[in-house]
Amino acid sequence: MVIDEAVEKKEIIARYRRLLRLAKPVLKEGDAKLIKRAFTIAMEAHKNMRRKSGEPYIFHPLSVAEICIEEIGLGTTSIVAALLHDVVEDTDIELADIERIFDKKVVRIVDGLTKIRGVFEYGSSAQAENFRKMLFTLSEDVRVILIKLADRLHNMRTLDSMPRNKQLRVSNETIYLYAPLAHRLGLNAIKTELEDLYLRFTDYNSYRNIANKIDETRTSRNRFIKHFVQPVKDEIDQLKIGYEIKSRPKSIYSIFMKMKKQNIPFEEVYDLFAVRIILDAPLEHEKSFCWQVYSIVTDYYTPNPDRLRDWISTPKGNGYESLHTTVMAKNGQWVEVQIRTKRMDEIAEKGYAAHWKYKDNTSKYESNLEKWLMRVRETLEKQDMSALEFVDDFRGNLFNEEVFVFTPKGELKTIPNGATALDFAFEIHTDIGAKCIGAKVNQKLVPINHVLKNGDQIEILTSAKQKPNEDWLRFVSSPKAKSKIKDLLKEDRRKVAEEGKEILISKMRQFKIEVDGNVSERLRDYFNVSSQLELLFKIGKGIITVNDLKRFVEYKPTTPVKKQTAEAPDVKDIEQKIKTKHEEDTLLIGEDMDVVDYKLAKCCSPIPGDDVFGFVTVSEGIKIHRTNCPNAPELLANHGNRVIKAKWTSQHELSFLTGLRVIGTDRVGLINDVSKVISEELKVNMSSLAFNTDHGIFNGEIMLYVNDTRHLEMLISKLEKVEGVVQVSRFDKITEKFA
Ligand code: MN
Numbered sequence: 071m072v073i074d075e076a077v078e079k080k081e082i083i084a085r086y087r088r089l090l091r092l093a094k095p096v097l098k099e100g101d102a103k104l105i106k107r108a109f110t111i112a113m114e115a116h117k118n119m120r121r122k123s124g125e126p127y128i129f130h131p132l133s134v135a136e137i138c139i140e141e142i143g144l145g146t147t148s149i150v151a152a153l154l155h156d157v158v159e160d161t162d163i164e165l166a167d168i169e170r171i172f173d174k175k176v177v178r179i180v181d182g183l184t185k186i187r188g189v190f191e192y193g194s195s196a197q198a199e200n201f202r203k204m205l206f207t208l209s210e211d212v213r214v215i216l217i218k219l220a221d222r223l224h225n226m227r228t229l230d231s232m233p234r235n236k237q238l239r240v241s242n243e244t245i246y247l248y249a250p251l252a253h254r255l256g257l258n259a260i261k262t263e264l265e266d267l268y269l270r271f272t273d274y275n276s277y278r279n280i281a282n283k284i285d286e287t288r289t290s291r292n293r294f295i296k297h298f299v300q301p302v303k304d305e306i307d308q309l310k311i312g313y314e315i316k317s318r319p320k321s322i323y324s325i326f327m328k329m330k331k332q333n334i335p336f337e338e339v340y341d342l343f344a345v346r347i348i349l350d351a352p353l354e355h356e357k358s359f360c361w362q363v364y365s366i367v368t369d370y371y372t373p374n375p376d377r378l379r380d381w382i383s384t385p386k387g388n389g390y391e392s393l394h395t396t397v398m399a400k401n402g403q404w405v406e407v408q409i410r411t412k413r414m415d416e417i418a419e420k421g422y423a424a425h426w427k428y429k430d431n432t433s434k435y436e437s438n439l440e441k442w443l444m445r446v447r448e449t450l451e452k453q454d455m456s457a458l459e460f461v462d463d464f465r466g467n468l469f470n471e472e473v474f475v476f477t478p479k480g481e482l483k484t485i486p487n488g489a490t491a492l493d494f495a496f497e498i499h500t501d502i503g504a505k506c507i508g509a510k511v512n513q514k515l516v517p518i519n520h521v522l523k524n525g526d527q528i529e530i531l532t533s534a535k536q537k538p539n540e541d542w543l544r545f546v547s548s549p550k551a552k553s554k555i556k557d558l559l560k561e562d563r564r565k566v567a568e569e570g571k572e573i574l575i576s577k578m579r580q581f582k583i584e585v586d587g588n589v590s591e592r593l594r595d596y597f598n599v600s601s602q603l604e605l606l607f608k609i610g611k612g613i614i615t616v617n618d619l620k621r622f623v624e625y626k627p628t629t630p631v632k633k634q635t636a637e638a639p640d641v642k643d644i645e646q647k648i649k650t651k652h653e654e655d656t657l658l659i660g661e662d663m664d665v666v667d668y669k670l671a672k673c674c675s676p677i678p679g680d681d682v683f684g685f686v687t688v689s690e691g692i693k694i695h696r697t698n699c700p701n702a703p704e705l706l707a708n709h710g711n712r713v714i715k716a717k718w719t720s721q722h723e724l725s726f727l728t729g730l731r732v733i734g735t736d737r738v739g740l741i742n743d744v745s746k747v748i749s750e751e752l753k754v755n756m757s758s759l760a761f762n763t764d765h766g767i768f769n770g771e772i773m774l775y776v777n778d779t780r781h782l783e784m785l786i787s788k789l790e791k792v793e794g795v796v797q798v799s800r801f802d803k804i805t806e807k808f809a
Pocket of ligand 1: 130155156221
């Protein structure tokens with residue numbers, strides 16, 4: 071590539087000027103100077119560096135700073151920190167240099183960003199550990215996380231120039247952690263873009279198909295919306311307030327998820343878009359104006375009573391406020407209408423930073439966020455949690471939407487969606503939870519696993535004789551209750567183990583054996599338990615009896631017991647090994663794209679032609695997953711170092727197991743015709759067929775062997791031609807009956 075330095079220099083200056091222009095509204099005296107200094111330092115420091123795309127490196131910090139202003143609404147301190155976010159790690163500049171020029175806040179943020187850099191670049195627990203560190207900085211300065219999100223967003227936008235395995239790893243981390251984090255901080259626009267980019271880089275075909283269909287349907291959609299809003303518009307005009315009506319289709323990713331979850335084609339996603347009415351209401355009249363507009367909308371269109379959501383009276387935990395209703399349009403189509411004010415809209419799109427702007431007036435939402443930060447901090451301070459457990463727990467907190475319930479005295483409590491009476495008991499107090507035997511919900515007696523709904527009033531019933539057991543873990547969904555129950559069970563186990571220890575020592579004494587480390591290890595091997603605690607617990611419980619111990623003493627192993635290591639083999643080792651192996655096969659694995667042994671993952675049953683990756687497992691060698699496997703995000707985000715490239719080469723006449731779901735109207739002989747197509751016409755080997763009919767609807771699940779995706783597509787189109795068949799689709803998971 072020929073680089074014209076003069077042209078490049080011009081472009082850098084142009085981008086810097088644009089940054090200043092965008093920042094202008096928030097700049098105070100002296101701020102422009104600070105930004106200029108940060109820019110000069112960054113430009114000088116990154117002078118000889120280029121990004122993978124070939125662009126000058128400085129484009130990256132400039133873009134990150136721009137995202138901070140434009141899409142998050144941050145101010146000068148963050149702009150400066152964003153410009154400097156990569157210098158300490160990548161260049162000769164040290165934190166002390168920055169300290170000499172900028173104030174403490176900037177230094178702390180840059181330091182935080184430097185420390186959480188390389189998050190997930192290493193082994194699994196190190197990745198989680200780093201993530202924990204990153205969240206720890208939340209309690210110091212949330213801007214570190216916000217700038218990190220801006221950094222991630224720009225990296226995702228420019229992911230095209232990265233090698234394939236890096237694209238997969240970065241995308242999966244993004245969907246696993248960064249998108250939920252953006253969601254929890256209320257950064258809806260960023261969350262949506264991250265999700266769409268994830269889909270683009272992991273399942274390009276699905277992404278493209280949906281994007282095209284959104285484009286194709288745009289004209290007719292706009293026409294529909296115009297008709298829909300016209301009568302409402304005329305009425306709102308009478309209110310004499312400023313307003314705006316917008317309509318945006320759902321994100322590509324959320325359409326994709328909906329199609330997948332409900333197993334429906336694009337055409338059947340009924341809520342492709344929502345109509346949003348944004349009012350210019352003064353703060354003190356926000357609520358009443360929103361309800362007035364609600365009343366206008368529902369005067370014209372019948373609302374679905376189950377779909378009214380009032381997040382104005384009780385905003386979501388991430389600060390989201392809006393009034394949602396779903397109404398029936400004149401053509402019989404359901405349309406979601408969102409009613410909110412300009413202020414609410416800005417918070418909905420930009421999230422946390424927008425809160426600051428309205429801080430004085432919205433103290434109650436501010437306190438919700440404060441509460442969340444406190445909860446994160448609390449979890450962080452729990453020392454005995456492993457980093458991986460922690461990430462799980464944190465994600466649990468992220469994904470749950472809340473339900474609002476009341477104590478008998480009328481106190482409002484927020485619990486995760488799906489929480490039970492037992493969750494609620496633990497929410498009140500650990501002792502109440504531990505002794506919970508049931509509850510009265512709205513005066514009615516319910517069991518401890520009763521799921522609570524918005525507005526329920528709950529009185530917990532306790533008994534001094536009650537004790538937690540393993541089953542309880544299935545009865546709760548809140549991370550708090552889960553970890554409390556685990557603690558209680560652990561405590562209980564420890565007590566039993568204490569008794570077990572006494573039994574063991576006294577029995578062994580009878581055999582004149584002293585229980586030292588060596589004996590303990592042999593005991594663990596003999597009884598095949600994973601830890602000392604488990605061994606002692608089993609003795610204490612009487613699962614390992616005195617007679618068993620006697621047998622152990624008499625047992626003489628013929629060969630020394632081999633130690634088992636549960637370490638996953640290193641990717642490099644395997645890549646080395648495969649170089650010497652040359653078998654004919656269809657899958658190429660590793661950087662050198664060699665042939666090696668593998669197993670196909672059961673969770674997504676890949677077949678030749680699928681986009682796949684290899685994953686080095688602890689005990690079963692390399693497993694091949696589809697890149698859109700439901701387990702991929704978790705695997706790639708937590709164990710990025712165990713992922714290896716994999717690619718199908720020429721397609722052989724091999725057979726691969728996959729699943730097809732056939733839906734149609736039931737008629738005599740339909741099953742016969744379906745299996746005929748499969749076995750006779752296509753010479754496909756069917757491994758199982760399960761079907762049921764319900765009110766005249768035929769629903770069949772077929773497991774069969776095919777050669778590749780082309781073969782599968784051909785089969786699907788043949789099946790679709792069978793009389794009575796309405797829909798044929800591939801499914802990923804092998805359900806219980808086939809496993
Ligand atoms: Mn960066």
